[in-house]
Each structure stands twice: as structure tokens, then as C-alpha cells.
Amino acid sequence: MNTEKTINPPSGYLAFILFLALLAAAIISFVFRAVAAGVIIILVDFIFVLPGLIIVNPNESKLLTLFGKYVGTVKQDGFFWVNPFTVKKKVSLKAFNLNGQQLKVNDSVGNPIEIAAVIVWQIKDTASAIFAVENYLQYVNIQSEAAVRHLANSFPYDNFEDESAHISLRGGAEQVSLLLEKELNERLARAGIEVLEARISHLAYAPEIAHTMLQRQQASAIISARRLIVEGAVGMVEMALTRLSEKNIVELDEERKAAMVSNLLVVLCGDRSVNPVVNTGTLYH
Structure with a gap:
């Protein structure tokens, strides 16, 4: 599996000045009717110089591949020049919010409940995020849902449902959040993704038993x-x-x-x- 390799390419300002100089030279060649020389200069300028210029914005990165081989990732923001034949893919390093949908699952004692979670995550390893999984956004969604379901199946909704349980979904919010965050980090490590925070945003009994459980x-x-x-x-x-x-x-x-x-x-x-x-x-x- 490819792991991230950070590279620091040269500044793009010198390459941009070279691009302008070659463009001026091509124009002069056409003026003096040196068409062949002008065409060659234009080709060199637009094939070898201009395609290599890249702009990396803050909290973004550019992942570079050359003929199917991973070259490296540019994480430093600025204006750079890289190999013009590399394929450049933008990968955001910003934090993402995933507001999970409400899931209907059974807790550890079999009661149907509704549960949802809010997850804050970001990409730490760009190579793993792009090459290890097909679609890292879809991967996060599916694995997050699986982790929430597993968490709900592992603990009772409340302590009076299972008096021997040390942690309940309703009473142990902090512990449950830490366990969810740990499991998500384990599941998403393959994709080079780090979970910054995970919280239960919705927790309730399913409508068919809500009234009975409220009376209880x-x-x-x-x-x-x-x-x-x-x-x-x-x-x-x-x-x-x-x-x-x-x-x-x-x-x-x-x-x-x-x-x-x-x-x-x-x-x-x-x-x-x-x-x-x-x-x-x-x-x-």
C-alpha cells in the first residue's frame, strides 16, 4: 500500500517568468516570419512549462502521479512548478462534518432504538485516501454507520434495562463517545483518515415502544x-x-x-x- 510522501517542488514564479519569456519569443518569431521557430517555442511553452504550474491553497494538497506511479504530495500552500506530465489531484485537508442519519437498531438487550452520530474527520494520509479505497467519502459514510450500529448493539439504552452493565448509551455519553471515536479511528485508518470527534446526536426509543418505556x-x-x-x-x-x-x-x-x-x-x-x-x-x- 502506498503511504504518503511529502515533496517540496521549486517555486512557480521562475517558471512563470520563463513561460512569459518564451511566449514573447514566439510572438517575435512570428513577427519576423520565423514560423517554424515560433511554433516550436509555443509547443515547448505550452507543453513543458505551463502544465507544470500549480497553485496549492491553504488546507489543501496536490497529489501527483506520473504514468501510474505515485510521485508525492504537495502540502505546502503556494505557487509551484512540478513535472508537467504528472497527473495532479486536489485533496482537501480541511475538517469534514458528517451528520449521520438516524438508524433504527436494537440495543444489547434487544430494545429497538433510534440513534445517530455527528463525526468530525479529516484526511491525514492523502495517498491512502486516494489509493487504498475506491471513494473515501463513501467509505467514511458506510464505516461510520457500521460503527454506530455496533456501538448500539454493545450497550443497553439505560441501566435499568441491564443492571449489570457499567455503561449505558443514555447515562455514559462521554464514555460512549470515546469508544465510538476509537472504533472509527480503527475502521478508517486504512483510508488514512483521522476522526477528531464523534458524538451521539440523537438517542431515543423507537416509536412503537417509546410510550411503554416512558411509563417504565x-x-x-x-x-x-x-x-x-x-x-x-x-x-x-x-x-x-x-x-x-x-x-x-x-x-x-x-x-x-x-x-x-x-x-x-x-x-x-x-x-x-x-x-x-x-x-x-x-x-x-
């Missing part, structure tokens, strides 16, 4: 909140009983302790405001 997420959130509320309520009841016992404010038998615990838990764990009832009798009536 809401139920899971409610259960988690209730668990936290109960743990806090139990701690507050324990603290209340301990403080009442330490301060000798009131002595409660087991039955009244149970009633107090029940009332406090109802008050602390309820989802509505309580309406206190004042007992004007004794503790037992």
Missing part, C-alpha cells in the same frame, strides 16, 4: 423516590424515639410506640398534606 422510566423514578423517602422517614422516626427516651419527655409502651411509628410514617411518607387531629382525651381513649 416514570415507574422506576417513583420507586426510587419512594425508597429514599422511606429510608429518610425511618431515620427520623428512630431519631424521634431515641430523643424522647433520652430526654425522659414521655414514657411509651410498645403499643404506643407502634402507633407513633405508624402515624409518623404516614405523615412523612404521604404524598398529600396532613390534617392533624387533636386528641383531648388520654393516650388510651
Whole structure:
């Protein structure tokens, strides 16, 4: 496989001056009716001098091949003269944005999801990009889609789908992005392409299960909140009983302790405001 070879050709300004001088000489030859000499000068000027002049813009390069053989790549911007018989192909070195289309795939537990990614990439090895693959733009598109599909198949959408999973697509965005970037670099290295950044731009359940999974997420959130509320309520009841016992404010038998615990838990764990009832009798009536 050809690898990139950077070359620094001579400046094109001297060649351009030579082109103008030969052109002037050809005109003078025609004026003095030296037609044969003028034709030869014109042929030399337009076959050997002018075709060798190239302009390389910033963040661009010119890849040169001579009769099917790779000569090198001019990466320095400026005005140059190269072998006029070389085939010159412009290759951009700018960063490209690939806004991937939404893909419908299954996550690691089989749930259908929609996922898309934004990828920033650029060419690092011009020879590999041109000679190693048929069309590097199409190659990037296809390999990016394959990498996103593989990533989605490797992790669950959320942790509550697979509690043993350390990384989820929704909860581990940074880790998922790094894994995607690493896999893309491995896949695109053959084409001499470097991925600068890869991010998940869209992630959602497929429409046919979105409503059901939303209800499940809401139920899971409610259960988690209730668990936290109960743990806090139990701690507050324990603290209340301990403080009442330490301060000798009131002595409660087991039955009244149970009633107090029940009332406090109802008050602390309820989802509505309580309406206190004042007992004007004794503790037992």
C-alpha cells in the first residue's frame, strides 16, 4: 500500500517568468516570419512549462502521479512548478462534518432504538485516501454507520434495562463517545483518515415502544423516590424515639410506640398534606 510522501517542488514564479519569456519569443518569431521557430517555442511553452504550474491553497494538497506511479504530495500552500506530465489531484485537508442519519437498531438487550452520530474527520494520509479505497467519502459514510450500529448493539439504552452493565448509551455519553471515536479511528485508518470527534446526536426509543418505556422510566423514578423517602422517614422516626427516651419527655409502651411509628410514617411518607387531629382525651381513649 502506498503511504504518503511529502515533496517540496521549486517555486512557480521562475517558471512563470520563463513561460512569459518564451511566449514573447514566439510572438517575435512570428513577427519576423520565423514560423517554424515560433511554433516550436509555443509547443515547448505550452507543453513543458505551463502544465507544470500549480497553485496549492491553504488546507489543501496536490497529489501527483506520473504514468501510474505515485510521485508525492504537495502540502505546502503556494505557487509551484512540478513535472508537467504528472497527473495532479486536489485533496482537501480541511475538517469534514458528517451528520449521520438516524438508524433504527436494537440495543444489547434487544430494545429497538433510534440513534445517530455527528463525526468530525479529516484526511491525514492523502495517498491512502486516494489509493487504498475506491471513494473515501463513501467509505467514511458506510464505516461510520457500521460503527454506530455496533456501538448500539454493545450497550443497553439505560441501566435499568441491564443492571449489570457499567455503561449505558443514555447515562455514559462521554464514555460512549470515546469508544465510538476509537472504533472509527480503527475502521478508517486504512483510508488514512483521522476522526477528531464523534458524538451521539440523537438517542431515543423507537416509536412503537417509546410510550411503554416512558411509563417504565416514570415507574422506576417513583420507586426510587419512594425508597429514599422511606429510608429518610425511618431515620427520623428512630431519631424521634431515641430523643424522647433520652430526654425522659414521655414514657411509651410498645403499643404506643407502634402507633407513633405508624402515624409518623404516614405523615412523612404521604404524598398529600396532613390534617392533624387533636386528641383531648388520654393516650388510651
